[in-house]
Amino acid sequence: MELTAKEQPIQIPSEYNFAAEVDRYASAHPDKAALLIVEDSGESVTHTYGQLVNYANRIANAFTELGVTRGDTVMVLLPRGLEAYGTYLGLLKIGAIILPGSEMLRAKDIEYRIKHAGVKAVIAFPPLIPEINTVRSGCDSLRYCLVFGGADEAGWTDLNPLVDKASETFATVNTRADETAILSYTSGTTGGPKGVMHSYGWPYAHLAIAATQWLGVQESDLVWATAAPGWMKWIWSPFVSILGKGATAFVYSGRFSPTRYLKLLESFQISVLCATPTEYRMMAKVDKLEQYKLDRLRSACSAGEPLNREVIDTFRRAFNILVRDGYGQTESTLLIGTFLGMEARPGSMGRPSPLVKAAIIDEAGNPLPVGEVGDIAIDRSMIALFQGYLHDPERTARSYRGNWYVTGDQGRMDEDGYFWFEGRADDIIISSGYTIGPFEVEDALVKHPLVAEAAAVASPDPIRGHIVKAFVILKDGTTGTPELVYELQDHVKKLTAPYKYPRKIEFVDELPKTNSGKIRRIELRQKELDRS
Known part of the structure; x- marks a missing residue:
């Protein structure tokens, strides 16, 4: 059975740059808190929208002075913090292609991405310098190795002095919506990871649906989205969904502990939470969970894999909050979810986004009847779908079955259009x-x-x-x-x-x-x- 979605409610403009969106908000609200960063020690610092944009402008000017320009691919290997936010905004401002990389990547992973994408510059934090040094000599495209602080090794440039002396004024490039902005790598069942290309217009669509109707971010919110830089999910929630709505991002740089997370949610009065199922599961196992007073928490979302019904029920009992599931991929924005105001069916993935026409299809690409298990598929006309896999037309073509983009996951749909996850169709x-x-x-x-x-x-x-x-x-x-x-x-x-x-x-x-x-x-x- 095919589910007919609502008519697509948005049209991406021909020119769009998310950094310009943040510029406009910062110009009108320079003193509004953009980031509240809390260290493991408990120390905290707040950066306003005005300060964040000025910092991003200095970074953009530093890149330009070095010779990193529009269309260049830059690999970013930074942990949570001001530098990650400023760098992503700065690179968008100059029209570069951002290649997010986890701080956990090792030399082999880094080398593959640099060579495959023709990376011109790497921006890392000091602990990753040895990993990059072991492979950099064999990476012909790599011209700049940049670090925030601690660059006392040959061939590395400390960005801090360049940024400190740079101008706080920078005119964000007017990028076409169809230019490539993000190149995020995701694992494949065979061969190396796939480079997923997303356009400069992608955040526009993501803001309209995922940030608004799923996360439900409002300007007055303090939002904790726990994803780390290096993953498309960080761009989804901690970056685009929060800054694009003029809210305040809660950034915790310490290690995960279920009790620590609950104490932070309570003491800082977080109003929107987006965490992984694993984090929710471990918090749900804490003794006397109801002792934590999460009175301000009004929206809680989970993504990455299905969330157990038991955990959903536990959070509802303890905090009177419904943890709502969401389903998407590196290749897309949010595809299916339990949106605000929707009847929740614990265990279900929810219903398709208004951007999406979704179906359960068979191997021939035909929609299946209600209740039958098949491939979860999305009509290829979806406006926030990826541009393809870099240098890999064969794997790109294999992602489609007729007019359907095949997610690689299997599921079924009930008579009310709710999707239910059954498992991976491949070996991921x-x-x-x-x-x-x-x-x-x-x-x-x-x-x-x-x-x-x-x-x-x-x-x-x-x-x-x-x-x-x-x-x-x-x-x-x-x-x-x-x-x-x-x-x-x-x-x-x-x-x-x-x-x-x-x-x-x-x-x-x-x-x-x-x-x-x-x-x-x-x-x-x-x-x-x-x-x-």
Whole structure:
């Protein structure tokens, strides 16, 4: 069955730059708080919209002086904080292409992205300098290695002195809405990560629906969206949804702790929260949850993977707040969700956004009847859909089935148009909201001298939703031991981002394969499901 969506309520203008949107708001409200940054120590600092835009202007001028210009691709590897917000705005101001990167990326991940995207400049924070130094000599396109503070190594430029002396005046470039603004990498089941291209017009559509009708951000709100820079979700919520609505972003730079999160929500009187299912699950397990007084919290959203009904019920009992699910991808904006004012059906993904015509389709691209499981698909005319995968027309083409963009997830739809998630249609692993390609984990494992072959799959986990489980064949004469498990886990952490490491490893003598020799991960996934 196909769900006919409302007529698309917006039309993206031919020229659009999100930074100009923030400029206009800051000009009218220079003293309004834009960022409230809280350190792990409890120390806090507030930056107004006027201060943030002036800082972004200085960064834009510093980039221009260095020679980073419109259309250049810049990789940003910064943690939560003022520098991330200022850098993203500064790069948009000059019309550059932002390549977000997690601060957890390792040398191999960084090298792949630099070479694949032809990155001209990398902006990092000091701990990542050694990772980049190990690969930079082989990256021909890379001309600038920039850091905020601590640049005492050859070939690195400290941005702080350049920014400090730069002008606070900068005229934001009038970019076309169809120019590429964001190049965000996402894991694939085979080969390297895919470079997802989004246009300068993408934030316009995201603001109209996701920020307004799902998060429900209002100008008076203090909004805590917990996603970290380096992920498309950070651009979704902490960046576009908050600054685009003139609200105040609550930025916590400390480590996650469920009790710490609850205390912060209470003491700072957060009014809008957007967190991962894992964070909600762990907070829901805190003893005497109702002791925390979250009186100002009026909107709570979850995204990244399905949220358990038990957790939704717990938050409703303890705080009289409905945690509303939302579904989208790196390739899109919010696609399906429980929007403000909508009847909630716990366990459901919700209903399609007004921007979206969605359906459950079969392998031929035909919409399926109510209740039947098939591929979740979106009409390819959706205005906030990605521009394609960089340098990969074949994988771009495989994302479509006729007029449908196929998400790679499977689900069903009920008689009222609510979508229900059934699972991944491919081998992608989603753990604690992180998207992990099995190939990346397997590639790291087989680089260990004692590993002959490996397969990685999702294994059910009550806290993280799923974790990475690796089935490993060792080379002849090698015995699997607990010590070797730790060694392999540490080996993967060193070769790729730590969140990708296999939390479980099982040593086996053989792996299930097709006649052509491909690993049948589906059998291994089913094995894990049967055990759970």
